Amino acid sequence: MAIANVSWQHFREELLAWYRPERRPMPWKEETDPYRIWLSEIILQQTRVEQGWPYFERFVTAYPTVTVLAAAEDDAVMKLWEGLGYYSRARNLLKAARTVADEHGGKFPATYAGLLDLPGIGPYTAAAVASFAFGRQVAVLDGNVFRILARYAGDATPTTTEPGRKHFQQLAERALGEVPAARFNQAIMDFGALVCTPKQADCARCPVASGCQALAQDRVYDLPVKGKKTTVRPRYFHYLVVSDARDRYLLEQRPAGDIWQSLYQFPLVETDSVDTSLEQLIQHTDWPATLDPTRLRQLRRSGVYRHQLSHQTIGAVFHVLASHGLLAPAAPPDSPMVVPRDEFDRYALPRIITRFLEDTTLTLGF
DNA sequence: GAGGCGTGGTA
DNA sequence: TTACCAAGCCT
CATH class of the missing domain: 1.10.340.30 (Hypothetical protein; domain 2)
Incomplete structure (x- = not known):
């Protein structure tokens, strides 16, 4: 007192x-x-x-x-x-x-x-x-x-x-x-x-x-005396960086009830490991229903991007994939949008994704 | 009322 | 690397 x-x-x-x-x-x-x-x-x-x-x-x-x-x-x-x-x-x-x-x-x-x-x-x-x-x-x-x-x-x-x-x-x-x-x-x-x-x-x-x-x-x-600190939960995000011959990419908006609500991202498969293979991702329930794995070619798998939030630690891997043929726009928000690379700046992205883009701007596009 | 919710700087 | 913390609010 x-x-x-x-x-x-x-x-x-x-x-x-x-x-x-x-x-x-x-x-x-x-x-x-x-x-x-x-x-x-x-x-x-x-x-x-x-x-x-x-x-x-x-x-x-x-x-x-x-x-x-x-x-x-x-x-x-x-x-x-x-x-x-x-x-x-x-x-x-x-x-x-x-x-x-x-x-x-x-x-x-x-x-x-x-x-x-x-x-x-x-x-x-x-x-x-x-x-x-x-x-x-x-x-x-x-x-x-x-x-x-x-x-x-x-x-x-x-x-x-x-x-x-x-x-x-x-x-x-x-x-x-x-x-x-x-x-x-x-x-x-x-x-x-x-x-x-x-x-x-x-x-x-x-x-x-x-x-x-x-x-x-x-x-x-x-002083001051504070309460107990919050625990940090680890999560592993596997982003699917899918592009077509016109340098257009799949983007989706994050839903309510989780971090980064209403921001945009590449299609995401969340697993319990940073080491999940592309073959395992394809089998995962999070794999986008509209994305046909047989029409994809794996170009690159990024290293692990680590991102510290106040209450979660995110380990993210970016799987860079090329689509044979053009990506077909479907109706959001149920399925991802198809967005040209030069229009990314219209969409707010989590920092972990902009960091990846800063690293790879010059090597993406083909 | 306890926990969720970002990012960057600093020790 | 890890932990703390910075002009807090909402559920």
């Missing part, structure tokens, strides 16, 4: 004195347009600033307003999101934009509760947009804030449970007090990224070190 003698007034005053907005300049800082703030916050969910920044620039260029975004094609938005991960964010981004355009007259809700109702907006994002865009007096609670508050207060309450989350939300509101929430929220997240970092925290230059319980008790790296 929180220690009674923790001074939140000292904390907030020193934090704001430390903070200078130019310390980490970002295109969405000092911004008041709710659309841009919302867009940046969705992009930055579980994502480093450096990784999300170019995506933010691309999105505001392609879709300068929420109304323009609402009118976009699903596949175009997914393509722009390609490589950023957590693709449900892109799907919810479009859903929320359409809700704002269709049901709110193109204006974002100006309250925490109203924002929370939009798909893809949870407690953190609702607090961020409410404070940054609308000046609401609410404290954000993200990974930085958990870590900073737990350390400053010497608080070992687990952050991963619902009671723990509510406990730290209360601490955050107490820390915020009556100072301007937008500035406080920006400051505490910059502070977590630059000073009170997970590893190698810069306690020597910390403006609130004198009041930090974790530092006093030498428990900086014991």
Whole structure:
């Protein structure tokens, strides 16, 4: 539990004195347009600033307003999101934009509760947009804030449970007090990224070190306390890179209920081994019904591409096959589409496939 | 409430 | 190589 003698007034005053907005300049800082703030916050969910920044620039260029975004094609938005991960964010981004355009007259809700109702907006994002865009007096609670508050207060309450989350939300509101929430929220997240970092925290230059319980008790790296980590499941993907004489390839869209939902891929046979032979793949239930093995010639079998997700490890092998005669288009989504190589850039692909394509661009095509 | 959901950087 | 983790949300 929180220690009674923790001074939140000292904390907030020193934090704001430390903070200078130019310390980490970002295109969405000092911004008041709710659309841009919302867009940046969705992009930055579980994502480093450096990784999300170019995506933010691309999105505001392609879709300068929420109304323009609402009118976009699903596949175009997914393509722009390609490589950023957590693709449900892109799907919810479009859903929320359409809700704002269709049901709110193109204006974002100006309250925490109203924002929370939009798909893809949870407690953190609702607090961020409410404070940054609308000046609401609410404290954000993200990974930085958990870590900073737990350390400053010497608080070992687990952050991963619902009671723990509510406990730290209360601490955050107490820390915020009556100072301007937008500035406080920006400051505490910059502070977590630059000073009170997970590893190698810069306690020597910390403006609130004198009041930090974790530092006093030498428990900086014991806090915050988190729950048990998720187990990683191994999976083996065998992609069928089938092309015909016109350099057209089979592509299919991934279904709901699995990773990379609504992204595209080569026809996939999933097995329990990385060593599965082409003969075994042909016998597998995943083998595409419309693909006649007798009309295929094996050109190449790639090495193993390994891809680490937060909860799965993918080992992928690309089986490069040539079709005698032209591939026949059939009706998606039941059967794969036939797509010319130079039209791949219309479709969002998982990173493991773009990596393969980067390796083989010059050797494919014949 | 626990687990699913990406990708890249770092130690 | 492995493990952690980064401006979380949804089911």
